[in-house]
Amino acid sequence: VASEALVTLRMLGNDAEHLYDVGVAGIHRLLARRETLFAARVVIVVAGMEGALPSVVGGLVDRPVIAVPTSVGYGASFGGIAALLGMLNSCAAGVTVVNIDNGFGAAVAASMINRE
Incomplete structure (x- = not known):
């Protein structure tokens, strides 16, 4: 799913970088790449399990x-379904x-944000 988003972003002309294996269970790996997150105009977060990662990222960045x-x-x-419901219940703004x-x-939504 993450690769599909990355390929689509690049096909739509976006300069996209990927971070893999930076989930909640290894939060130190996410925090080690925070400069990359802060530099992004929009962040796509792909997660399974309980779907907590988008809330964590949403709390760190001031981007969509x-x-x-x-x-x-x-x-x-x-x-x-569990991840979907967890993400829908996120308290992180944006x-x-x-x-x-x-x-x-x-990826299409992110590309549209990038074009604004």
């Missing part, structure tokens, strides 16, 4: 965050949620 829940997960992920596994839709 597009949250993409994934259907991949274990335990009670319910095919991405977090917008697209549908499960919709990396393409997130």
Whole structure:
């Protein structure tokens, strides 16, 4: 899903950088890349499990965050429903949620933000 978003962003002419494996369970890896996050005009956050990562990123940056829940997960992920509901319940301002596994839709929205 993240690769779909990245390829779509680049196909639409965006200069996009990716950060992989920077989830809530390894928050130190996210914080180590905070300069990259702060430099972005918009951030797409793809996450599964409980979907907490977009809220964390949304609390760190003053940019739009597009949250993409994934259907991949274990335990009670319910095919991405758990992540989707967690993202929809985010208290971080500026977090917008697209549908499960919709990396393409997130990239199109981010591209439109980048063109403003």
